[in-house]
Structures are given as C-alpha cells and as structure tokens.
Amino acid sequence: MIMPAGRHLLLPANPRFIGLTLVLALVLHMLLGLWDQHWVPDVLAITLVFWVVHQPRRVGLVLAFVMGLMVDVHESALLGQNALSYVVLCGLAAASQRRMLWFPLGEQALQILPLFIAASLVEWLTRLLTHDTWPSWSMLLVPLLQAGLWPLIGALLLAPQRRAFERDDIRPL
Amino acid sequence: MALDTFERSAPPIFRQGLSTTTKLVLLSLLSLVLMAADHRLQISQPLRAGVAVALSPLQWLSLQPGRLWGVIDNYLGNVESARDAALSFETKTIAQAQRLQQVEQLRQENDSLRQLLELRTNVGGPSKAVEVLYDTADPYTRRVVVDRGHLMGIITGSAVIDAAGVVGQVTRVYPLVSEVTLLTDRQQSIPVINARTGARHVVNGNPMAAGGPLELKFVPSGTDMQKGDLLTTSGIDGIYPAGLHVGRISQIDRRVDASFATVHAEPTAIKRGRHLLVLLPVKDWPARPVAEQTQTTQPKKKSTQPSPQGLNVTGGTP
Numbered sequence: 408m409i410m411p412a413g414r415h416l417l418l419p420a421n422p423r424f425i426g427l428t429l430v431l432a433l434v435l436h437m438l439l440g441l442w443d444q445h446w447v448p449d450v451l452a453i454t455l456v457f458w459v460v461h462q463p464r465r466v467g468l469v470l471a472f473v474m475g476l477m478v479d480v481h482e483s484a485l486l487g488q489n490a491l492s493y494v495v496l497c498g499l500a501a502a503s504q505r506r507m508l509w510f511p512l513g514e515q516a517l518q519i520l521p522l523f524i525a526a527s528l529v530e531w532l533t534r535l536l537t538h539d540t541w542p543s544w545s546m547l548l549v550p551l552l553q554a555g556l557w558p559l560i561g562a563l564l565l566a567p568q569r570r571a572f573e574r575d576d577i578r579p580l
Numbered sequence: 581m582a583l584d585t586f587e588r589s590a591p592p593i594f595r596q597g598l599s600t601t602t603k604l605v606l607l608s609l610l611s612l613v614l615m616a617a618d619h620r621l622q623i624s625q626p627l628r629a630g631v632a633v634a635l636s637p638l639q640w641l642s643l644q645p646g647r648l649w650g651v652i653d654n655y656l657g658n659v660e661s662a663r664d665a666a667l668s669f670e671t672k673t674i675a676q677a678q679r680l681q682q683v684e685q686l687r688q689e690n691d692s693l694r695q696l697l698e699l700r701t702n703v704g705g706p707s708k709a710v711e712v713l714y715d716t717a718d719p720y721t722r723r724v725v726v727d728r729g730h731l732m733g734i735i736t737g738s739a740v741i742d743a744a745g746v747v748g749q750v751t752r753v754y755p756l757v758s759e760v761t762l763l764t765d766r767q768q769s770i771p772v773i774n775a776r777t778g779a780r781h782v783v784n785g786n787p788m789a790a791g792g793p794l795e796l797k798f799v800p801s802g803t804d805m806q807k808g809d810l811l812t813t814s815g816i817d818g819i820y821p822a823g824l825h826v827g828r829i830s831q832i833d834r835r836v837d838a839s840f841a842t843v844h845a846e847p848t849a850i851k852r853g854r855h856l857l858v859l860l861p862v863k864d865w866p867a868r869p870v871a872e873q874t875q876t877t878q879p880k881k882k883s884t885q886p887s888p889q890g891l892n893v894t895g896g897t898p
Contacts, residue, residue: 430638437642440717464591468603472611480631481639482718483725483752483759486624487614494611498604537619538720540766540788546719 417568424567425458425465433474437481446545448552451478452496452526453560456519459500460507461565471497488533496526512565516557523550625752632754639757643713705821705862708733710740712854713757722765722787724748726856729756737819739859745825745848746770746813747856760856763826763847764793772796772826773814777804780814783826783845791831791844801834801841811845819861 432454439447455474458466475490482489499522500507507515527550531542598606618624710726728734730753738750740760748768752759761768764785772783786795799805809829815822827845834841 434638434642437639437717438645441642441646441714443715445719468600468607472607475611476614476627476631477635480628481635481716483716483721483723484718485615486618486628487611490614491608491611494604494607498600498608501600533615534720537615538766540720543719 417565418570420462420465420568422465425462428454428564429458429466429470429474433477436478440482444545445543446548446552448549448556450556450560452493452523453553453556454564455493455497456500456522457557457561457564459497460504460515463501463504468494468497468501485533485537488530488537491533492526492530495529496522499525512558512561515561516554519557520550520554523553526550628752629754633756636756639713646714705860707860708858710734710758710856710858712856716759721767722762722785723751724760724762725757726760726858727757728858729754729758731755733860734758734858735860737861739820739824739861740856741824741859742849742853742856744850744853745827746820747849747853749819750858763849769797770820770826771814771817772811773822774805775810775812776806777809779803779805780816781811781843783811786844789844791833791842792827792846794827794845794847796829796843796845799841799843801839803841805829805832805841805843807832810848821859821862 429451432451436449436451439450451474455466455471459471471493472490475488475493476486478484478489478493479486500519503518503522507518510518527546531546534540534542614624614627708728710728713725713727716723716725726740734750734753736750736753740747740750746763748760748762748765749770750758751761762785763770763783764787766785766787769782769784771780773780781796781799783794784797785793787793789795807829811826811828813820813822813824813826825848827847829843830846831844832841833843
C-alpha cells in the first residue's frame, strides 16, 4: 500500500460508531434547524461526506438518500428535495474519494468546497423550480461554512480510529 | 484497498453490486419521481407518515435542549415579570368581561333572528388545544408542527386560531404530529370580509412583502378601504368559522395606471405563540349548485339567481 510519509495507520472504524455519529448528526441538524437562520451549516451533510470519503463500502448513496428523505419529512420540504442534493453530494464525494485521501484534513476542506457548492446549487435549483422563489443571500455562506467545519468534524470523527492498536495499560496514551 | 482508510476487509471480486454512477443516476431519478409525486399528485403521504413515525423519537430528542432551556429560564426568571404578566391578564379579562357576558345574549338573539328569517344557523364545531413543537427549518415556507396528530382526531383542512386571531390551517396530518401552514405562507389564502364596510376579499400570504406579510389580491382601486381596517373571516369557505380576526390593513398603494390597488395587512395572531386551538371543520354545508344548470341559465338568470354565498349573511365583529 502506498501512503504519504509520516501518516499513521488507523484502526478500523466500528460500524456502530458510524451509525451513532450519523444519528447524532441528524439530531444536531434538527436542533440547529430550530434556530431560525438561513446560513446554518448542514452538519449531517458533512458527516455523510466524511464517511463516504473514508468508508465508501459502508456508507454509500443509498444511506445518503434515506437520510435525505428523513430530513425532507422533518423540514416538511418537498419529498426528495434534500435526498437529491445529498445523493449528488455523496456521488461526487465517492468519485473524488481516492484523490481526497492524499491530502491532510485542512487541504481536503478546499477540495470539498466545490462539492458543497454543487449540492447547494441542486437544492436552490429545485426550490426555484417548485417554489418559484429566490434563495436568501445569506444561504451563499452555507457551503463556505460547511467547508470550514470539515477539518473540525473530520478530526472529531477520526479520533477513535487514532487510538493505539494494542492498548497499553501502563502507558495508556 | 483505499489509501489511508481504515477499511480492512478485502473488497469482493465478483459481486460488486451496482456501480456508484449507476446508483447516482437511479437514486437521482427516484428522488425526482418522488418530488413530482409530492408536488403534482400528492400521493406520497403514506411514505411521509411512515418516515415521520420512525423519526419521532429523534425529533423528541432534538427538542429536549430547547425545553430544558425553557424550564431553566422559567425557574430563574424574575418573579416580578410573572406578577406583571398575571396582572396584565387580569386587567385584560376584566376589560373583556362585559363583551363576553353580552355575547351569550347576542348569540341567542342572533339564533332566534336567524330562525325567524329562515337562515342557516351557525354551528360551532369541536375544537382541540395543541402546542407548537417547532417551526419547520425550510426557509421558503411558513409552517409549524404541533403536538397532536390524527390519532388525537386532527383532520386535514381544520382552521387553527390563537387568542388573537386566525393562525393558519392544518395541511398535513401524521399519526402523532401535524403540520400547520401559517397564513403568511406563500401558498396559503383565506377569504375575508372587511369588518367596517362588509366587502369581501381574498388574502394571500406573502412573507417577503415590505408592507405586511398578508396581501389582498384583486382589490379594485376605488374600493373603500382604510389603513387599520379589521379583516375577519367571512365564513364562505366552510372551513374557517365566520367572524374570526385575520389582520389589519397596514398599507394601501393606489396607483393611477393600475386598476387594482396593492393592499397589505398585518396578521392579528400572536407571533410565535405556543398554544393554539384547532377548529375541526363542520360538515354542514349546502350542496354545490349543479354545474350544467348554472352554465346554461347563467345569461338569463344572472341577476335573479341567489348565489350560495349570499345565503350566509354573517361576518363582522360579534
């Protein structure tokens, strides 16, 4: 296996951990939705993309679609609206997954920005077609904020995989 | 094996499943079909209800921090403010007492007059008190979710009011919760009557408008209408009972070159009120006039034929 120098080998991710983080992200997304602001970043989208990039065989487009449907029902948006944007987002992420992993988290944020912009464009386009209204200007911030949050959420989600392979009780770190 | 990931299992050689591109295309098409089904045909309600039931524990969980904050805020809140609130409610009750006592008498009088004139009697339907759970996050629509669903007898189409006026209408009912579209939503409209002049209008929601979030459509420029006029439900729709407060005219823009005036109104309902009342619709409506008959006889009988709206001589403040 080819790896950039100075990179740690990581532990396998626990499927239950993946599920838990996705559910937590969904709850956090609902919680942030109560705050009546247009520019609130979509935590669920970031988490989904993270797992699609790092665990493409466990988290795929079907899961993204189902999560999107749940968000649609919760937000009482048009059924399939968020699902479409999540599917497009994760499809693009899966396509660029191998390239993305060559970069450290900070630089991944720059690579992930076009994906978030594409997903937002899909969402705005569907709204424009169905609701016939222009999005608020503050929504332009959303992809930028999501890309800015990427290193933070990525570091949080990678932390459990960075533990030692064999736990040493004498030297726990 | 992917680089730097923590995938340890070897990928299958033969059973690869669908490729990512195929999945992307298929799922995108599926979501487009779902959107079309939801937008045009409105047949996706069972799917919605199923997902809503599955989501309800998570929704409950996501509401807990807000509730906890409310409880703490309440606990630490000033006794003074609570006392003030109690006092203001007391003065309000006394101010309303006279009207409330007279309403009974007026209603009896009204009923007997209606009987004498052989008009249809007003029937008040059953009502259910509900509490707002959350505003939906969709920034394009004005909807709230309330804590009673069709298991508690809420029906789609019911009118929703609060202490000050009409809030909106129940537009979707799930087993445990239901969704109320506010009057200020773009797709919501309500028939009203001007309490001062008795003229009938249709009010549409327009949340982005500068003059007020309600807009009166197709008001001829010569209409007698003043700023501050009270709009109440006219009751001709069979959904909203007559006489409920809807809004007050906030802006009238009459232009020389346009035959219609642009009129905006402010809703009377309390902004961000938590407790609402759902008024279940009363199925007590005269049958629609037969279409063919009206079409054929329209040119001759236009002036003599009583319209179904004319039967319902109500409206105005009680």
